[in-house]
Amino acid sequence: MTYAASDFTVHSDDTISRPTADTLDKLWAALDGHQYLRVRFPKKVIENECLRLVAARRTQATGLEHRQPEPEELIHCLTIGPPLFVARSDSESKRATHVYRVVVEEDLDNNAPLRVYALKDVWHEIGRREEVDFYDLVARHCVENGIDMEKAGMARCHGNLNLARPGPHLVTDWDLASHGTAKRHHTRILLSPVGRPIHEFPSTKKLVEAFHAAVIHLKIAYDAGVLHRDVSANNVLLVEDPSSNIPGFLVDYDCAEMTENGVKLFNAWFNTRTPASWKESNKSLLDRTGTFPFMAIERIEAKQRRVTADHSSEGAVDSDADIAHPNDYLAC
Numbered sequence: 478m479t480y481a482a483s484d485f486t487v488h489s490d491d492t493i494s495r496p497t498a499d500t501l502d503k504l505w506a507a508l509d510g511h512q513y514l515r516v517r518f519p520k521k522v523i524e525n526e527c528l529r530l531v532a533a534r535r536t537q538a539t540g541l542e543h544r545q546p547e548p549e550e551l552i553h554c555l556t557i558g559p560p561l562f563v564a565r566s567d568s569e570s571k572r573a574t575h576v577y578r579v580v581v582e583e584d585l586d587n588n589a590p591l592r593v594y595a596l597k598d599v600w601h602e603i604g605r606r607e608e609v610d611f612y613d614l615v616a617r618h619c620v621e622n623g624i625d626m627e628k629a630g631m632a633r634c635h636g637n638l639n640l641a642r643p644g645p646h647l648v649t650d651w652d653l654a655s656h657g658t659a660k661r662h663h664t665r666i667l668l669s670p671v672g673r674p675i676h677e678f679p680s681t682k683k684l685v686e687a688f689h690a691a692v693i694h695l696k697i698a699y700d701a702g703v704l705h706r707d708v709s710a711n712n713v714l715l716v717e718d719p720s721s722n723i724p725g726f727l728v729d730y731d732c733a734e735m736t737e738n739g740v741k742l743f744n745a746w747f748n749t750r751t752p753a754s755w756k757e758s759n760k761s762l763l764d765r766t767g768t769f770p771f772m773a774i775e776r777i778e779a780k781q782r783r784v785t786a787d788h789s790s791e792g793a794v795d796s797d798a799d800i801a802h803p804n805d806y807l808a809c
Contacts (some may be wrong), residue, residue, distance in 0.1 A: 491651045492531040492640060496555055496582070501527060503585040504555055510590055513719050518558045528556045532596055532665045533638035533647065534581065549636055551647055554579035554596050554667070561595065561671070562711070572661070574599045578671055578717075593718070594635065595668045599731075600661040601639075609637035609666055610750065611703050611730035614739060617746050618701030630716070630723030631694050636667040670723065672714025687715055687725025694727040702739015704762070707732040734758045 496504070501524050508515050508523075533549040554577070562576040575598045580591050601607060612634035619626050626633055641657030643649050656663035678684035691713040698705055705712075705727065712729040735743060740753040 491655065494529045496527055496529045500529075500555070500582060500585070504557075504580065504582075507580065507585050507591045508557070511593065511718075513717075514557060514593070523557060526556065526559060528577075529582065530554045530556070530577070530579070530596065530598070530665065531638070531640075531651065532579075532636060532667055533643075534636035534667055549638075549644075549647070551638075551649075552636070553582040554594070555582050556596075557593070561673075572600045579667075592669070593671050595671045597666045597668060599664055599666075600658075601664040602661055603659075605731075606733075606751070606753070607637065607639075607664065608730045608733075609634050610743065610747070610753075611698075611733045611735075612666075612668075613747065614735070614743050615698050615701045615703055618742070619697065622700075624697060629693065629697070630670070630690055630721075630726050631697065632726050632728045633669055634666060635669060638665045640664065668728070670721065670726065671717045672726065672728065673717045675710055675713050675715060675725070678715060683715070683724060687713060690723070690725045691727045698727075698733075699736070702736045702742050703730070704734050704736060705730060705732070706734060734761050 504527065505520050505523060530553065532552050532554045534552045536548045536550050556577045556579050558578055560575045560577050562574070564574045577596045577598065579594050579596045581594070584591060597608075612632070615631070616626060616633060618624070619629075619631070638647075639662050640651065641653055641662040643653070675684070675687060678687065691708065695705060695708065707729060708727065713725060713727055715725050716723045735753055735755075735758045737755045737759070740755045740758055743750075743753045
């Protein structure tokens with residue numbers, strides 16, 4: 478799927494536009510440090526498909542996961558190539574979830590090396606906790622326990638923007654009402670690293686290393702009080718940058734829930750956000766969710782028996798409610 482200037486998204490979303498010719502020239506020049514992208518996407522492709530999307534980024538690169546409030550500023554993300562992922566959530570194409578490979582336009586004039594991000598554009602279901610809360614809870618746990626997320630290759634959140642309710646500190650120039658419905662809010666979350674599908678693995682060794690990294694990330698998340706609950710072939714990725722030493726990583730906390738300890742930690746560390754409730758989390762944990770081919774067999778067979786899972790088990794992967802076994806990865 479490509480997104481040229483005539484694409485419907487440009488015309489139906491007032492937070493998406495086309496970059497100027499000058500900006501496109503700067504973008505192409507800045508990609509000189511990312512030869513793998515230059516080889517993959519010729520200049521003409523980038524010029525034809527590049528979109529400019531409003532997003533938000535925390536005002537410092539690191540360390541903000543444990544500060545309140547987290548200061549953010551509006552930015553403009555420039556897409557490189559077609560979307561990395563598209564998943565339709567309903568019949569209306571504008572409600573599709575998109576993940577783009579992007580750089581930040583405001584960084585083009587800096588002398589620092591250009592950073593490539595993944596921008597997830599999703600219509601988030603009202604009533605479910607926003608994905609950023611799970612990313613930040615895991616990040617705060619890593620800060621508190623001396624875990625280097627960069628070295629571990631873990632997915633990190635660098636900014637989150639609810640386009641329907643952007644917050645009083647952000648000056649907006651778009652129609653807020655058009656980005657919200659009675660059931661969903663339009664949200665963009667800025668993430669790193671940028672991934673590519675697990676089925677593109679170059680060797681069996683690299684595939685096993687990616688799965689091993691994902692299991693480690695699951696364990697760290699569990700120790701932080703987060704159950705991922707939707708590990709599948711789409712949510713364990715290889716790192717796109719061929720120069721990276723990171724074998725793979727776990728993404729997508731859309732279906733995640735907090736453990737009882739996670740609820741306590743979240744409310745203590747993020748007391749300016751919507752409080753977490755163990756009663757609500759526990760209720761949600763009793764529901765089956767996830768991607769069917771990757772679910773634990775016991776979980777599927779227990780559907781009719783209404784068996785209560787032991788979410789407090791020390792077996793972090795085994796307790797990840799809906800993909801219980803590391804053996805499930807072998808089905809990928």
